[in-house]
Amino acid sequence: MKAARCTEYGPPSGLSVVELDDPEPGPGEVLVRVHAAAVNFPDVLIAANQYQVSAPLPFTPGSEFAGVIAALGPGVTGPPVGSAVAGAVLAGAFAEQVVVPVTALREIPDGLDMIHAAAFHVTYATAYHALVTIGQGSAGEWVAVLGAAGGVGTATVDVATRLGMRVIAAASSPDRLVVAQKLGAEGGIDYVREDLKTRIRELTGGEGVHLIIDPVGGDYSEAALRAVRRGGRFVTVGYADGKIPRIPLNLVLLKEAIVRGFEIRMLRQYVPEVVAAGDRALAQLVREGMRPLVSDVHALDDVAAALTAVAERRTTGKVVLDMRAG
Template sequence: MRAARCTSYGKPSGIEVTETDDLEPGPGEVLVRVHAAAVNYPDVLVAADRYQVSAPLPFTPGSEFAGVVAALGEGVTGPPVGSPVAGAVFTGAFAEQVVAPVVALRPIPDGLDMVHAAAFHVAYGTAYHALVTVGGAVAGEWAAVLGAAGGVGSATVDVASRLGLHVVAAASSPQRLAVARELGAEQGIDYVHEDLKARLREVTGGDGVHLVVDPVGGDHAEAALRALRRHGRFITVGYADGRIPRIPLNLVLLKNAIIRGFEARMMREEAPEAVAAAQHALAGMVRDGMRPMVSEVHPLEDVAAALTAVAERRTTGKVVLDLTPTR
């Protein structure tokens, strides 16, 4: 099979596509024939060995995929061979085959093709859990979304607006803010050229936002935290900026604020009922017409270029690799 391979840690340019041995599922695992795989910022970090967990070399990068069940491992009774599924793994998705634990697979909601299915579960699951499961969002509240045109950010804007929140999108250019507005953001702040704290207070009538979802980190995290109203919630879900914020805890004390994190793997293990509730809610939104924003689709051979574009934050929405079988 064809697979992207990382043989040394570093920039995406070092990742090459080569022929490797076919895979076999082990006990509790499922072999999936990959049709599409989404490119996420954590994939860049894993390839550079800058993620919270290291991947032993050599490895196939990629975490999010959609495809068709090809074989079941020992003890696995379903989904049946031939079933369309989407899933997430730590590494291995940028290949024509991937092996995943059966618990990591999800049915594809009706209405999504393989490309959009690959771009859906991680970003939209993160968005829903950050807003609802962890963030306790209530319709009518003000929610600020940082990195609002990126993969997780755009999904969060989309879900939040459908939940009846007043969404303030924060992004790095007018063009990226225009993307967020198309997804339902009521207000936009260019945090490169505008004072994020002051503008968040201004657009909310002076009181500040109830909720912040931050997949970016860096300097903008503290500014957004300072714009929380009392008893507000700040949800950290990633660090696309490359810098983990150092937050003055007195801000939390003075505001009686709550800071919480969300990490998808822990949610699957610790709160399966919340995962099921999110899947049900998101499937309903898909039936109502919601689709992930896919800005670029590349063949597997362009994996290095796709990862580089995501690493340099030149993309909006999701970038997807197309591995549709040709034989």
């Protein structure tokens, strides 16, 4: 089979596409023939060994995929061979086949093709649980979404507006704000050229937002926190800026704010029933017409270029590798 391979930690340009032996599933595992795999910012960090968890060399990057079950390992009774599934792993998805624990698989919501299924679960589950499970967001509340044109950002804008929240999108250029506004954001802030705190307050009539979802980090985190209203919530979900912020705790004290971290893998591990409930809620939104924004589709041979574009934040929505292309 063909697979992307990381033999040395570093930038995406160091990846190569090689031929590997077909894998075989072990006990509790399933072999999936991958049709599509999404490119996420954590994949860039894992290849550079800058993620919270290391993948030992050599390895195949890629964490999110959709495909068809090709074989079941010993002790696995289902889903049956031929079932269409989506899944998430730390690494291994940028290949024509992947072996994963059966527990890593999810049903594909009705209405999603393989490209959109690969782009759906990680970012939309992150968005839903950051907004609802962790952020306790509700209809009518103001929500500020940083990095609103990226993969997690577009999913968060999409889910929040469909749940009746009032969204302020913050992004790095006017063109990227247009993407978020098409998904339902009421207001937009170009935080490279505008003062984030001031504009959030202006757009909310001076009171500030109830909830902030931040997948960006860097200097924007503190500025956003300064615009949260008294008793508001701030959820940190990632650091696409490349710099982990240091928040002055006196801001949290003075605003009586709640600051929480969120990582989807931990939620799956410790409260799987909550993740299952979120999956059902997202499936209903898909039935109502929700679809992930996929801006670019590449062949596996273009994996380095696709990862580079995500690393340099030149993309909007999700980038997907089509294993059947090329």
